Amino acid sequence: MQDLAPMRRALISVSDKTGLIDLAAALVERGVEILSTGGSAKALRDAGIDVRDVSDVTGFPEMMDGRVKTLHPKVHGGLLALRDNDDHVAAMEAHDIGAIDLLVVNLYPFEETVAKGADYDTCIENIDIGGPAMIRAAAKNHAFVNVIVDIADYTALLHELDQNGGQTSFQFRRRLAQIAYARTGAYDAAVSTWMADAMEEQNPRRRAFAGHLAQPLRYGENPHQRAAFYVDGSNRPGVATAEQLQGKELSYNNINDTDAAFELVSEFDPADGPACAIIKHANPCGVARGASLQDAYQKAFDCDRTSAFGGIVALNQRLDKATAEQIVEIFTEVVIAPGADDDAIAVFAAKKNLRLLTTTGLANTRETGLAYRQVSGGMLVQDRDSGFIGMDDLKVVTKKAPTDAQMRDLLFAWKVAKHVKSNAIVYVNGGATVGVGAGQMSRVDSALIAAKKAERMAEAMGLDAPLTQGSAVASDAFFPFADGLMEAAGAGASCVIQPGGSMRDDEVIAAADEAGLAMVFTGMRHFRH
Structure with a gap:
């Protein structure tokens, strides 16, 4: 395997022409002949760069609206020929095939076209055929050929040529080949996913997944695990x-927890008032609405002040100075909000390790899409949990009906329970969580843990009684027995929201009636494993 390979001839055919002129000019300056197609060739000529049309090389014009232009033996032979194979060299000479040492291609903007909501035929026309074929050919022959699919690699290529006297190393070419195959794989994944959606095919026989590296991470959940953050290109x-x-680099756990926090706070429309969610280890330790953003933060913090230390704070409105000053009173890992005032940013500037992230808005929690989870030997794929329950969807099943204020707290608790690891129990009082029980094997234990946390906070705050007294309680799934419900009643809950659907619903309803509770069924559960 030879290491250094010379570069004498390049084929450039790009959809995104960012940096095209500078790259081509630099290559010509280094003695590289440029072949090109269509719009790329025109752009180069207009810039005064000497370029040869691929159609002059193949002897065939571009045809069929550009669908056929590079699918020719003189192109693919030039990319695939082994320069150290006598038979290949002889075939090149016999058929007048010139070697191509560099391929620069970025593909038709299929993903962008789909994202814009283009019609079916327009999307089809933006599926690149010749580009992926050339990329795969050049990548296969990386022993001799360089292939560039990302504009970000233009500078690296020129540096490599300068370092090696107009040649490139095998390691460099192999790295480019790996990037190229990943790009065509991601491109095909985008096309196949779009086609499955267009056909309303829920479970296609084959499904492809792809991502683009956003950030190498120092490690994963634990220091002995390697990790990186990839994004899917959605907006x-x-x-x-x-x-x-501001702030130091996000860690694996920071990203996971920040995502959980932001998805939860996005359940609360900013038009209905400020809301705050504080997350620890992907579970909420406090969620609240308030008269102001500062008030919402304080109420969320008061749910579990101990767990909030070192947590993630998500806000549904633009971060202001007063709220920022409140947040920095304790150690906080990350704050994420749809924008931040200059005064708030200045407050955080004194806390150099605190990460501040701003977004363009809130996530649409009712938006459909797919969620993935890897298991040993495979992948679980399901719809994102975009299920929504409104006031009109609730069924009162007890003799006592909730008051309007209780109904508001029940719906608030239900939104929070959706984002708590199952088994989930959430107590809410006055638009704020006052106890959260998460991830227990028994629903009874979740109810007990949430109540115990409320008792500890009442003691710490000097309250006469825990705020679970008179609270609304949400259960992410049905109560299989009345015992969990009775624990909530014992903690002072006055009303309950749960999916219903247990074989013992009648027993649970009877127990609620006996305890004087109001209870509503949603008909929908929110397991979150």
Whole structure:
């Protein structure tokens, strides 16, 4: 395997022409002949760069609206020929095939076209055929050929040529080949996913997944695990598309927890008032609405002040100075919000390790899409949990009906329970969580833990009684027995929201009636494993 390979001839055919002129001019300056197609060739000529049309090389014009232009033996032979194979060299000479040492291609903008909501035929026309074929050919022959699919690699190529006297190393070419195959794989994944959606095919026989490296991470959940953060190219507001204004690099756990926090706070429409969610280890330790953003933060913080230390704070409105000053009173890992005032940013500037992320808006929690989870030997794929329950969807099943104020707290608790690891129990009082029980094997234990946390906070705050007294309680799934419900009643809950659907619903309803509770069924559960 030879290491250094000379570069004498390049084929450039790009959809995104950013940096095209500078790259081509630099290559010509280094003695590289340029072949090109269509719009790329025109752009180069207009810039005064000497270029040869691929159609002059193949002897065939571009045809069929540009669908056929590079699918020719003189192109693919030039990319695939082994320069150290006598038979290949002889075939090149016999058929007048010139070697191509560099391929620069970025593909038709299929993903962007789909994202704009283009019609079916327009999307089809933006599926590149010749580009992926050439990329795969050049990548296969990386022993001799360089292939560039990302504008970000233009500078690296020129540096490599200068370092090696107009040649490139095998390691460099192999790295480019890996990037190229990943790009064509991601492109095909985008096309196949779009076609499955267009056909309303829920479970296609084969499904492809792809991502683009956003950030190498120091390690994963634990220091002995390697990790990186990849994004899927969607524009959904959240941690993947947020701008980090300050603070040290996000960790694996920071990203995971920040995503959980932002998805939860996005359940609360800013038009209905400020809301805050504080997350620890992907579970909420406090969620609240308030008269102001500062008030919402304080109420969320008061749910579990101990767990809030070192947590993630998500806000549904633009961060202001007063709220920022409140947040920095304790150690906080990340704050994410749809924008931040200059005064708030100045407050955070004194806390150099605190990460501040701003987004373009809130996530649409009712938006459909797919969620993935890897298991040993495979992948679980399901719809994102975009299920929504409104006031009209609730069924009162007890003799006592909730008051309007109780109904508001029940719906608030239900939204929070959706984002708590199952088994989930959430107590809410006055638009704020006052106890959260998460991730227990028994629903009874979740109810007990949430109540115990409320008792500890009442003691710490000097209250006469825990705020679970008179609270609304949400259960993410049905109560299989009345015992969990009775624990909530014992903690002082006055009303309950749960999916219903247990074989013992009648027993649970009877127990609620006996305890004087109001209870509503949603008909929908929110397991979150």
